[in-house]
Amino acid sequence: MHAGRLTRNPFRLVICLAIGLLLAGCAGSKPVGKFTGSVYTVKRGDTLYRISRMTGTSVKNLASMNGISPPYTIAVGQRLRVKGAAKTAASKTPSRTAKVTPSSAVPTSSWPPVGQRCWRWPTNGKVILGYSTSEGGNKGIDIAGSRGQPIYAAGAGKVVYVGNQLRGYGNLIMIKHNEDYITAYAHNETMLVNNGQSVKAGQKIATMGSSDAASVRLHFQLRYRATAIDPLRYLPPQGSAPKC
Template sequence: MSLGGQLTGWGTALSLSLTLLIAGCSGSKSPDYGTFSGSVYTVKRGDTLYRISRMTGTSVATLARMNGISAPYTLQVGQKVRVSGSGAKSTATASNKAVKSRPAASVAKSPAPPVGQRCWRWPTSGKVIMPFSDSDGGNKGIDIAGQRGQAVYAAGPGRVVYVGNQLRGYGNLVMIKHGEDYITAYAHNDTTQVNNGQQVKAGQKIATMGSTGAESVRLHFQIRYRATAIDPQRYLPRQGSSPSC
């Protein structure tokens, strides 16, 4: 469940992206929170460390340090999480009432970047069987059908920042950071062929297609700009062609 501190240095940005990945996968939201006992919070289904941070006013970094939780900050239902400050319970109570009286605050979305700002390549070939949707609970990437063992390629040059299967619903997952603003994610892989911290080139083979965490063989592919999911098909070239930028 721990990545052993390999993502230290920009873990907050990555944890936010992972939190959003989980939210996009679950497709459901719950209006209430877990329970408090003094300064200990009991995790309920759908909770994330970021959500608990917003509710209690304790930073994600502080919550992670106090509870020995490493990126990608996976929580289990019923897990006890210590929060700082004696006012945590009253803060949570106030937040609970606020949530029931108005819609929960959402993470501010970054404006979509212009097409052509970066050159992207298709991560694999195949029919898009599930398009992107920015609606609540919608698909925050595209799902591409293919054959088991089919090559999966890096959509652009960057550094591998996550390789693992700790995120429920994504199977074997690879994430690549491209500069300061972009992260791409490649899920449901059969095998992965890169390591954390590895620099990769655009078009380099990083995995093989599979069905881990999915009902059929497919690649779930996401592009995130400043943690906000954007429609990959808007930025990718026509399938079978090279990027023109």
């Protein structure tokens, strides 16, 4: 499902893919039902990952059978084959589909070294939910705080998404820092930046809230080449300035 209108820029596919992965992480936090038919009709809030879990068909096979290419966009009402042979390519030259590796399958040894880039805490507070590499686990950290508490950019970059179209994340901001890094800030009360805006490290970008969350908190993600990595591994001790 298309996740709202993004800014038009050369990195659109990268951002769409990152949003798709965010949705995959979110889908794992809620119970997923079962489906036994051979054709599934897409409903509001569905992602290819969620449908994969519900039908028992791998994301790779779903994409292949239905001719879906990255960033794996699906639409409400779309009918998807969930069983049977893969769709045959119309041309003689087979199309090549990029493989998306879920975060849980990416070894930490492939993560960037600590200190490669400086990061700041996006806000102060107790970490009430940590990062998990398990399938469907939390792909960031949740920091508790008070309503209206400032949220800051963890690093300098360009805002590539401001909106609330992603189910489970409420008011969400995404910042692209370079070709490798994206940070995400969810459940905001108010958002103080716009799509395409350049921000400095430590700049106030939002206030903390509980949009699409059970309590007031910030859900913060750090993504390296579209893979969610543990922010606590790269952030300095809380209350301290980066040393790198």
